[in-house]
Amino acid sequence: MAGKEDSETFFSAATPLAFELGSLPTTAIPVDPSATDLTAPPKPVIITSPTVAGTYPVVLFFHGFYLRNYFYSDLCKILPPGGQVEVDDAGKVINWTSKNLKAHLPSSVNANGNYTSLVGHSRGGKTAFAVALGHAATLDPSIKFSALVGIDPVAGISKCIRTDPEILTYKPESFDLDMPVALCKILPPGGQVEVDDAGKVINWTSKNLKAHLPSSVNANGNYTSLVGHSRGGKTAFAVALGHAATLDPSIKFSALVGIDPVAGISKCIRTDPEILTYKPESFDLDMPVAVIGTGLGPKSNMLMPPCAPAEVNHEEFYIECKATKGHFVAADYGHMDMLDDNLPGFVGFMAGCMCKNGKRKKSEMRSFVGGIVVAFLKYSIWGEKSEIRQILKDPSVSPARLDPSPELEEASGYLV
Template identity: 40%
Template sequence: MALYPCYLAQPPANQFEIPIQSHELTPQISLLQSWDFVTAAPPPPNHGFRPSPPNPLLIFTPSVAGKYPVLLFCHGFYLRNSFYSNLLEHIASHGYIVVAPQFYDWIPISGTTEISYAAKVTDWLSEGLQPLLPDNVKADLLKLALSGHSRGGKTAFALALGHAKTKLKFSVLLGIDPVAGSSKNSRIFPHILTYVPHSFNLSIPVTVIGTGLGPEKANCCSPACAPDGVNHKEFYNECKEPCSYFVAKDYGHMDMLDDNPPGIVGELSGCMCKNGIYPRDLMRRTVGGLVVAVLKASLKSEDGDFKAIVNDPALAPAKLDPVEFVAA
């Protein structure tokens, strides 16, 4: 059976790496288009002042000229934003600008600090994003989405709930296997789970994408990466309408990452969590397709793909069970 369009990547997306600067000079830009690396010099002075981002960033853009919605993506605990390159390129190729900050490198930060960093990046978008984009790609910040994986999913929820103030408003929220801590009694501050159904004070559409193997241990020495009581089930249980819920039954907490992420952290990401036995590409296409379908429905008023997936989950490359949608 042919894959549904949203599960297929479109023309190659552009990827920019923006290192943080300790001064106000314009940062260098590394551009990845298809598989060729190009280093671009800073723009000439007539481009005007370009504020440095508060954190290092990866930016993914469509390769076709146009004005596009923006998705802010928060990485998981101790992971690198580059580990999500295939997934984020898939999303960008469907007509979205994806901004993925790196909140820390080797020393994890508190949950409260991570939320404040996410808020600062959000506020930076207004003045800092457009000067970094190709001349033919325009950011539509009136259509701003927020997402995150693992602890980054919890950060995204906390930011949407107002635990840090932002100048820009989010139009839709997506949690990808969000995790609020190692157990119900050991949660990351600030505590956002209340264990009261439909208690999240959110007025925007929310989608939660979970994994079936996330609550399982990889081995006898490692805890579950997305344990019950603090994982996708509870996040969805506390969402108000409109909300949707998809669980990739046969996949684990890290299975939406790139194949074989580099370095020590990349190696650890492949063995610390229970993984599925099927190719990660199917999981990335599934998660990417779900994100694209939700963004199209929420930001572009094009809900055909979303309705098709809800009505026939078998369209997805990976098995989705359960699938739920509660309309407003």
């Protein structure tokens, strides 16, 4: 069941002024390294400065991993109007800022170095913490900071794979910082939160779905199936396996379908709850299960990592299922090829380009996925075997090429 996104955003009548665009006009001043200019920074920086005369605090902003400083131009416009001069980038730039910033500001504007704050996003957030903790050997020790803000700081891929310097100690209150610190979280909910939220939605559905259906339509809760794509496929499995603490235990499911389910980035980096055991037939499920996979899901898209990596994708999910179970793999399609055409917005753009995509029509992939789901649910709920058997006997009837050959294993053996 898909939820509908809100078409409007509502704000409290008392929206904090910090969230509003300030009244001071600003200017962006790019400054590049120069072999002939001794006052030039060691790396390219962008200074976002007020144009109104006055003395302002300094904020040093560090961009995220593999991002560009100009990616934050709109964000930077918010900071100076609140009374701050902002400098993007890190490292030796701080020393340069303390000595040379004045020369690059409007003549009527002064930067008060006594009020210098560190702000960073993603890997840049970790950089800000590292600087504050004294890990920048090049930093002039006379420079002091007034505050530290980490915006979704990231210290590595996992606890075992962290970037240098490794500043996390995994001991509470171990950071030796003599300044106020604020942390901002902008990531989506974690895996367990998603599973618990799914449980809440299922509970709501069992009690309230009827009120939202046409008067002539009834929903038979005795035939409730779980279907999910990608991380949502993993969520469906997690719910079926009993990991949703919020789920009403009286609710039972008739079937489970995972559409290219993904359990993490790799075997070593999985999302919570970690349901994969890497033991064949270890899933304790009392319902028929179908796993739909894609041939291109485990492949990289140029510089992007695979969207459905080996060891955490459909193959491992299927191996860990017990009969009754089915496996159907669209060989020539990618992880996102069952989505709509021409997805809107940035998220839609990213969804269309971040994964390895097939060259055939996405409409064929949608027909394939929809057909498998319908045929499998007919088989699971009502025992209708004709459609699923036809696909197993003659895979060429599928709009998408199936490789390896599809299979459906019952407790008594393979259905043929």
